[in-house]
Structure formats: structure tokens, C-alpha cells
């Protein structure tokens with residue numbers, strides 16, 4: 700078979716409590732459909748000639764922490780960039796990695812619905828950065844369409860159930876206010892989100 704490849708930017712090992720439960724390796728990949736104003740990876744996403752790895756190659760790199768993943772309920776978290784652009788690769792990695800590992804994806808959900816459908820079968824936990832639920836704020840900050848993100852989130856909650864979905868709601872300097880963020884949180888609760896993480900972007 701033709702192995703799918705992944706545009707690898709970095710692997711950050713032994714992370715705790717930031718990319719889902721347990722000890723995780725955060726695997727960052729290139730490519731993102733959004734253009735967020737304060738994106739900390741913008742230059743890297745645009746310029747870095749990412750190394751391409753196959754799923755067996757990535758598995759060998761992250762296997763060193765196997766015992767930690769198993770002991771803590773952790774595993775591998777795909778981030779970026781936009782991880783779900785690589786849903787086919789993640790499915791292949793899930794086929795190969797030990798079933799005890801948790802495979803998670805950090806995503807903006809600003810992706811074609813068919814990529815989300817593919818990820819539903821291989822990703823144990825989704826960590827969604829929704830930016831803001833207000834369409835105009837969202838457009839100004841990301842250049843993207845909030846309606847796409849919201850449709851995907853609705854589908855994700857229906858198909859995966861709220862316990863597999865954490866939604867992060869940021870306070871974004873110069874773009875939204877604590878009141879905007881609370882309005883977003885209210886809309887998310889009304890959609891059925893139970894795992895909400897309210898936080899603040901730090902502008903660098």
C-alpha cells in the first residue's frame with residue numbers, strides 16, 4: 700500500500716495535562732486553513748519545509764514513552780496547524796499504535812466535513828479551539844467562516860458524544876471581551892458541550 704505521510708513540524712514529549720489526560724506526545728503538523736491574527740505558529744506554518752514521515756516512522760519516534768502513556772491514560776495528540784487536514788494519516792497511525800494509547804486531535808474544526816467524518820472513527824478525544832462563536836468576531840480574527848466550525852461541532856457532539864469533546868474558549872487580546880467569551884460559553888453549553896475550558900491567549 701501507499702503509506703500516507705504527515706508534514707511533521709515537531710514532537711514534544713512528556714507533556715502533562717495540556718493536550719488531554721495523562722502523559723502525551725504532541726505531534727505538530729504543517730498546514731492550516733485559518734489565518735488567525737495572533738497565531739504563534741504562523742511563520743512556521745508558512746515557511747518551514749516540514750519533514751514528511753509515514754505512520755510507522757512516527758510510531759517509532761513516539762514509542763519511547765509507551766509505558767507512560769499506558770500508566771497514565773495518555774498517548775499521542777495531533778496538533779498544528781490543523782490536525783484534521785491529516786485525518787487519513789491519523790487513521791493509519793491509529794491502526795498501527797497500541798490500542799491502549801489515546802489518540803487525540805487539537806482542531807479548529809475549520810475543515811471539510813468529510814475529514815471530520817474520517818477522524819470520528821480514529822480519534823479518541825477532540826480538543827476544539829472554537830475562537831469565538833460570534834460570526835463577525837470569528838471572521839475578523841481568523842478570516843474563516845464560523846458557520847462551518849459550528850456545523851462541524853454540532854455533528855461532532857452528536858456522533859462522538861460530549862465526553863469525547865473538550866471545547867477551549869479563548870479571551871483574545873484586542874478581539875473579544877470577557878462578556879463575549881461568556882456569550883460563546885453559553886451558546887456552547889446550549890449545544891450540549893460539557894467540557895469547557897475558558898482561557899486567555901497571551902500575545903507575544
Ligand code: SF4
Nearest residue numbers: 731733734735738780
Ligand atoms: S487555527 Fe491555530 S494554527 Fe491555524 S492559524 Fe489559527 S492559531 Fe494558527
